[in-house]
Amino acid sequence: MKIKFETIKIYTLLFIVHFSWSQQNIKNLANEEWYFKNAKDSIKYKASIPGTIHTDLLANALIPDPFLETNEKKVQWVENEDWIYETDFYLSKKEKQFKNIDLECFGLDTYAILYVNGKEISKTNNQFRKWTFSVQEYLKEGKNKIAIYFQSAVKNGRKESEKLKYTLPGEEKIFTRKAQYQYGWDWGPRLVTCGIIDTIQLKFWNKSIIENLQYDQKQLEDSFAEIEWMADIICEEEGTYHFQWNENTFIKQLTKGKNKINWTDTIHQPKKWWCNGLGEPNLYGFGLTLSQNGDILDKKELKIGLRTIELVREKDAIGSSFYFKINGIPVFMKGANYIPPDSFISRVTDSIYQSIVINAKKANMNMLRVWGGGVYASDSFYKACDENGILVWQDFMFACAMYPGDDSFLENVKLEVIDQVNRLQHHPSIALWCGNNEINEGWHNWGWQKQYNYTKEEENIIWNDYEKMFHEIIPNAIKETVANKQTIYWPSSPSIGWGKKESLYQGDSHYWGVWWGKEPFEIYEKKVGRFMSEYGFQGMPALSTITSFTDKLSWKNEAIKTHQKHPVGYETIKEYMERDYHVPKDFDNYLYVSQLLQARGMQIAIEAHRRAKPYCMGTLYWQLNDCWPVTSWSSMDYYGNWKAFHYQVKRSYESLLLSVCKENEKYVIYGINDEVETKKGNLKIQLIDFDGTILWHKEEYITIKENKNKIITVLDDSLLQKVNQEKVVLSVKLETDKEKITSNYYFVKPKKLKLKKPTIIIKRQNETTIEITTNTLAKDVFLFSEGVHFEENYFDLLPHEKRIIHLSSPIENIIVKSLFDTLKN
Template identity: 40%
Template structure:
């Protein structure tokens, strides 16, 4: 019956004339560019930037290499011009309406078509469109002039009369990270960075479609399709069809067109709905919809939407300790595990779809269910959110404001409002959107970072009023009016670490570790309700370092390291922490290896402490997932896409079920953290081994039950009853089908055996299978090769007598034998 219905549907649609509305992309490599009035036109690529075009043409050195970034700062001080000639057919020209649309102009631009000024822009985050019906010809010339942000920002600052924290960038609605951050270079791009298109239509077009979930029960979901139609004609009958391709149902409504934009709605239901879940709790199911605007038998326009049925709620209820902060997905409290995401490339248009998908697959492989899109970057492209929808990863979405105070004049506020409206409309269909957050650390900076020093009372009040206008008026009202089912959070964090309340209310950024030098154990002693930022730096992979130094070997004194470490105290801090917890090698490759172990050691200590404190703590998002260029940074995946030690360790720490042993006084206590279904009882046992694999002690097996909603100590061992040397002993905790190893001393204080293990390889369908076995403990085995590929596990402990099998996923044969490092070889 269903097959017959779908066949009938196909026949009916084939009888309709295809869409008369057309969208033509004007992208490509047939644009030209010049420095303004230099009369030196050269081929350019759109989407792109002035910097990426000059690099492609060989006019500037690669800023990712050596110290080259310093030599290209002149580019953003100049004005530039792009132009393109294009033709359209006589039949298309006769179409009644033509819209020229720019999805992204960075940032201050003047657009001229056939000698007519049609647009002047001042926001890289907002799309711009203009009706060019009266201007369009068979032969057309489109010219885009881009103006340096420097002089515009300087003029705005002069007009204000006092300095806003943190400098000129606050006046430009442009990606803030381009002005330089403590992990990224200062490269203020200019260009046409997203698609350019010509939209042509006869009578009307679908301007916006939002399929809104109104109510969900187990028996049905009630939905409403909100459809905005832009019409050029009046008193003309049309039909809107909403087709659920998943169920085969069609819902239609006749409308009478009126000139301008008019909103329509169609209510419908889905029986026995399948819900959208994060990947660790279920299936991120998506319904597939097609929306037609029809006039008679002619389809004027078609849009496609993927819809996930779910409810998501931020809960901030008071309790005896302060105020909770957690998310409910489909009515179920859910623990958030993930990271902070920054743009994948300083040159935004250079990120290829396969790179976007690889990064999100890497997040998925590491068992993340939430990414925070940080406010100093960009509202990401549609593909990013589509992939999060498909993969079951929730998105904490910052608005694009970070670490600064912003103007409050009418022009700026109007600009912000338009930006917020266009981006919330674009993002609201995505089931992955879990939260809109006003800014990153602006409130904390104003209260705690000395920004008020030197300001008069009147100036301070004016700055704070501007803050309130953006973050407590414009943005929450936009979210409430356009995407009311999603919560708005004013600023992340709610309180800075200098405020005692940071541990008991809202979300927290804990930079006592790193910036203030606190030991990693601080993470275990000061657990907040939701950790939305914490981190530690490490060096990138060997291949990445060789790439930016342009050397075949690694020398930590190479001058390019200074420009690829953007934190003023970064190298010093890494070394200081390394001395606390690890041996400090003198060899460069060993030092890089240990820096990654150090980062993984500290951050996973924090993750486990956060997860073990559930439900007091309900989320941990470390800083940061990725890089925008090759650098020494906080990322777990380096600038060339290589996994650092942290990413491998996060993969384990974010499993649905983990064991968390910890020492308290003379007791070894054990918690089991379980984000999945509860267990009625599984066996647990603790075995004590020396590093040669001899069993020193084993506890009785005990049946242990886990509880999803609360973690508690389920097992403990009195260490006074066991004779062992803590420098040469580990405890292995067995629970069901998982295990965890606990060491009683810091890595630097362990008396590790000599390095040595057997390694065998064989070719398999995925690449190369590697089998390793040792008679003694081999600590943090790191395998590496120049051959492109990925290890399914790395930086692991090879326990005595146990065989470890991993896959090196690759399509190429090894150019030379695998290389390895262990902590054992670095013993003094």
């Protein structure tokens, strides 16, 4: 590594190895004993930090579990109360002697008044900001007390709303800079909480600290990369300071106050960071150490990835493109929309974030969209995305409402943006910053103007406030904060509402004609935009997930109804199920078929998007995960169980895909190659009946060029006039020198298939591997064993086909089911 320094002298500091870590220290206050109480009462209870008022009330048996039965209704009183958290801690003589003691708070939710030893030091009003307070003068040697008075966010929001002479869409939540989904969504409960949901600590320091460390990738070639680094140093004492940058050292004279220093790295033969499916997500580690006279004053470490990213929007004959280039290569984005994994975000561990990202990678995804109605995710989430090659479309936390535009609110948002961009900008996974979710569409398409009876003057004020927020305040704050010149900003997703034809010709699209519009799944094949950033269909969760909140499996059970937040969700599922499947009468089979229904609809959508490449260059379905046990659009339920949908996603997101569709009365087989190398292999097409008799076949050697789509072959509809389409399946297989790709296509809907009872045989190859076969077509084979994840599931098993399945752990017994088993009831 070669390092260039401007106006900086370079020295070899042999004594660097003898540095002592004595000039800066951290006291994690979460390790102290915390207590909470209702502000109206005197009785104190033990609290956990990080935590929320709901989780602390639950731990002390003061409320029932909001996730169980219909208990959500029983805890609504909590949001209207004020709560006090407090702790005592001790300060040693040595700690008190530090010249600077900062109280650092990450995740104060939301309206908090902070007291140190009985003196008010500050107030907070934003869950998404990092709050730092100088508290040296308030502390003393020995015993100290911190108390945090949390005011009701709901009451504060209502109070702010009363200041306006008109009503803004979104009710009281829009005035509070906290997680919007806590107020209830069509997949989540209303649990408006408060508390210390992240870190609270004391930072002791003398002389100087590193406030910020940034970089700008100036150039990236195959032979070298040039990076400009910038650091903000806060100095209490003017003087000469030593810096160690990995294995190199330099000296800098600093003045009192904020100092900005910069230097340049040159990395020879750099290893680039690639998203999943294109290469390895290589990371480089860097560390900056600040010291003086042998004492280390501060340290900062970053892991970065070297990559270029572009959002290409070029006019064409139809509209304009919308696609990402990674390291100069156009990439079709395959992924999902991510929401907070819990209604109580403080109890989401690093391992849960890692599991979510790994399960996205296992399903062949390369992008996740962090949706704007939740929270900015934990550091561990972005770290996992960096390490697994998952790009992040990052919304700012605004969704489905109009927001106030007064100066104090806008300033609060600006500081929020600065904090979050500073925290996240070094992650190579960050692909795009998006201003909001569906607000532009909501204003122009959802009828708010008529609903709220706005005057023209009020409409102008509200829209001007919107433009100021998302076209001035946020993008300007990003520009002022971010160092990396590759940063991409997109004001609102989608750019045009799904009801307008232009939404399919340019920008990103949220298509909800299916589900909200009750249109058939097949409409997905016609409604394909340039980048499909939202669409979806509901499916019920695993049976074990439902029994986790109720033991009564009946549609009359209020708990089952409560854990479906869409007002006509179950009715919509049933309506679509009647179109495509025989509707089972018993609950267990209904749950199973609802998952098949969801998977079938989403397969039609995803593969239509992929066949349309390069016109369409991205598909992000709604939604990846859940925040509680619920029937929703997710492909993985609250406990991380893969629905049939997630297994189908894994198949439909393969880098090399075979996809069959009907076009102009002919059946077309597409070969879709998202990899950067040409694929060659033997293609075998067979029309077989459900007993395995080959009725027609064709073989050919084919080539699919890198990063291209290709129509492999076209089958004339006349071929099918000679067979009973209700009893046959088209089997398409491609075998290359590295892989075997398969696809099965049916000519009628599942309810019209003339299925026979299959004899499914499972043989154990070893403790975690099984072989499964059948004598006749087994449609949608479902394997289940409590607590075990099957590598493949909800798959079609052709007659006499051998399928090898790997299991996450050894098992005693396996329950097996196929679609035929649902026909008897």
